Amino acid sequence: MQEQKFFAIISRMKYISRWGLMRNTIPENISEHSLETAFIAHTLALYRNVRFGGNVDPERCAVLAMYHDVTEIITGDMPTPIKYFNPEIKAEYDKVEKIAEERLLSYLPEDLREYYKPILGRTDGDAELWTLVKAADKLSALIKCIEERQMGNGDFREAEKSTMKAIHELQLPEAEEFIAEFIQSHELSLDEQI
Numbered sequence: 001m002q003e004q005k006f007f008a009i010i011s012r013m014k015y016i017s018r019w020g021l022m023r024n025t026i027p028e029n030i031s032e033h034s035l036e037t038a039f040i041a042h043t044l045a046l047y048r049n050v051r052f053g054g055n056v057d058p059e060r061c062a063v064l065a066m067y068h069d070v071t072e073i074i075t076g077d078m079p080t081p082i083k084y085f086n087p088e089i090k091a092e093y094d095k096v097e098k099i100a101e102e103r104l105l106s107y108l109p110e111d112l113r114e115y116y117k118p119i120l121g122r123t124d125g126d127a128e129l130w131t132l133v134k135a136a137d138k139l140s141a142l143i144k145c146i147e148e149r150q151m152g153n154g155d156f157r158e159a160e161k162s163t164m165k166a167i168h169e170l171q172l173p174e175a176e177e178f179i180a181e182f183i184q185s186h187e188l189s190l191d192e193q194i
Contacts, residue, residue: 006107012073019144022159025151030069033140040178041065041129041136047174048132061129067119068133071100135175138167139183146186 013031045061048054075096101120105113122130145160167175185193 004107004109006104009073009104009107010070013070016069016072016076022148023153023155025148025153028144030072033144034066034069036143037068037133037136037140038062038065040139041133043182044132044136044172044174044178045129047177051177052173054128056128056132060126061132063119064126064129065133065136068137070104070120071097074100074103131170131172132174135167135170135172135178138163138170139175139178142167142179142183143186146183150187 013034014029016030018028018030018033039062041064042058042062045054045056045058048056049058075093098121104120105117108116118126142160142163145156145163148156149160164179167179
């Protein structure tokens with residue numbers, strides 16, 4: 001049996017730092033971010049089903065979120081202002097991400113690749129779930145901004161405003177519900193939370 005590298009590579013998510021252009025009071029890596037995004041995505045999917053008449057799989061949504069930034073093990077975390085600077089940069093970065101996705105798939109045993117392909121890449125069948133994962137990703141970023149601001153780090157003030165704006169622009173009732181019910185508690189101290 002040939003030894004596979006997939007999980008050795010995946011374990012490197014903890015070494016990929018986020019917010020590379022920002023002064024961070026609390027460093028964050030893509031492993032931590034992906035887990036938080038998965039927690040949030042799961043809740044957004046539950047909101048869709050319970051409160052908005054949807055019929056999506058919350059567990060699958062969480063799994064997609066767990067892997068949503070995995071290609072950054074190969075590409076690194078490209079800062080948002082650069083990634084979205086213009087359509088040409090975004091299109092080229094999408095190509096690089098696709099190459100990284102194929103490389104990651106090649107690190108799996110051949111008989112498992114077909115099962116991971118729709119998790120590592122976006123498929124039309126999961127388009128509704130990917131919308132929720134995108135919102136969860138932005139909500140996780142918003143939480144990071146709030147935490148940094150709470151620590152007195154003014155570098156995140158504008159990022160917090162632009163992230164909140166981006167969330168509202170998604171026009172997802174699930175994201176708005178999450179903001180209304182959960183975001184304010186991030187302003188509280190530990191003693192107030194408990």
